[in-house]
Amino acid sequence: MKLLVKTSLYYFYASLVLLIVFGGLLFLILKNDISDEIREQLDLQVEMISSELKQGNTIRYPLTTIEKTTSVRPGHFRDTLIYDHYQKQVEDYYAFSTTKQIKGEYYVITVMTTYIGWEEYFKTIGLVFLILGVLLLTTGVTVNFFISRKIWQPFITNLASLKKHALSSKEELVLVNTQTKEFEELNNVLMDFALRAQNEYQGLQEFTENSSHELQTPISIIRSRLENLGQMDLNPENTRYLQEARDALARLTKVNKGLLLLARLSGTQFPDVQQVSLSALLTNQVQQLEELFTSRDLQLHTNITDCVVDASPHLVDILLSNLLSNQLKYATEGSALLITLNNKMIDFRNEGPPLPFAQSDIFNRFTKGDPRKSGVGLGLSIVKKICDLHQWGITYSYESGVHIFSINFTR
């Protein structure tokens, strides 16, 4: 629930309680006052009637009864109902009966007057309070809304810049200044936090990049010396040693290159973003690799329609090559593969046994389907990173024996 809605709701509850309590109170006070007034009036009427009687006048007051009695009873008030012929409805009346001694005789004098009707009062007061309540609430909420918006504006702006802020970017987090003390404190904490996280992150990136970079030179030296050894006349045993050393070095090279690329992908923006024809790149790669597929008896079917995206051609090439290589490696020998490309998405389908690890791990570093295969387990992490960088969604699924990777280009 939005903060604004929440505060408005509390305001609404509080107002409701207050209005009910004060409405009730007002009603009670009014009722009390008016009842007192009516009693006084009825009392006065009885006094007037009794003085008229004492003077021997005939009494012609409406709604008045005078009866002789023998016993003296104290005056008392009661409610009564009287049928109104004119309005044709029964109405509430308030009656006062008392015994008066006039010229030695006792008379019970009953006078009555109509209530205005407490029900009517109640309704009117309710209506007034309802209108008042609605007005209070609407103005309250509107005022609250505008004030809140003004007060919260910097917070919302800062939240948006926080969302956009990437740890990988070299830019510092910039937050709008605010007069509100709490927000100012929050800003300070956030900026400090972001700066530290950014430093840590960049430190890690630099470490990966530097160590990979520093490894390149020794790897180059080892490789050139091993190649040199390969030029010599070696006996079978030495040949085997050399071969094994070379294979291991090839793996090391690949891991190192992969890690370096991953570190780079997390770091700076790639500079060569341009309009890239994915269809052309894919067709080209498929042609390049066609014989690798036929050598494994795989039938590669493609369904390629024109697709142009804003991307780095270098990275897209790596992306396509990694996914193709993945298919080449893991497709069941002799099966058919399908690659579909259109201007919204690309998907790669190939038959194969289910994954030996959790599906959610598929894009993790060093997750490998088959330890006997030559890959180092970085290809799909690189694919994922490249997709992230271009803000493309990539999903993996396994349906009835078919592995499906699909990339959605609509951001």
Add this chain to the structure above:
Amino acid sequence: MKVLFVEDEPVLADEMLGYFSSQGFLCESAPTFSAASEKIESYNYDVVVIDIGLPDGSGMNLIPCVSRQNEETGIMIVSAKNSLNDKLEGLNLGADDYLAKPFYVEELNARLHALYRRKMLKGNRQIVFDDFTVDPQSKLLFFRGKEISLTKKEYQLLLYFLVNKERVVSKPSIAEHIWGDYFDQADNFDTVYVHLMNLRKKLTQASGKDYIKTVYGLGYRFTC
């Protein structure tokens, strides 16, 4: 071909000098930025191979010096950073090619030859071995004037072998040359083998001579 290698790592410089001298190049090396700029100003080279990371400066800054001295000189960048930024910057400054470390010397050799042919020979020098003639411009192979049809990959392979004659060329080196270095090609050595055998058959059928020898466990050697 006269080549200057600007490389600060002595073992790599030694390796390159050793191989390229044996290939009949006139080789010199410079281990630092200052030594390199001195040499570039004093002598004329056909190709300069520049390592970007030098102890006393960036090899990048050597590129304009080379171009100023002689526009025809081919410039090849090698870098341990394998970064696209470096590559683009270098090519923008006037470098002709870029190779990431670690590389196979055969690959560097092939690239240097291609560069040399393109820049110095304007692409019109034919390569001749025995009775075979390779025309790099049309990418065709002739035996005593008669064309022998090669697939694109077979042609690439032949050229690779021709510039690396007498050297044992390993399968990964060949695979990387043909399919590019980022493609995961460790499973594809069989395909290298198929291409090789086809090329070998075509050459032998025409000439009766076996040019490509298998060196068990290590690779292949092309001998004339």
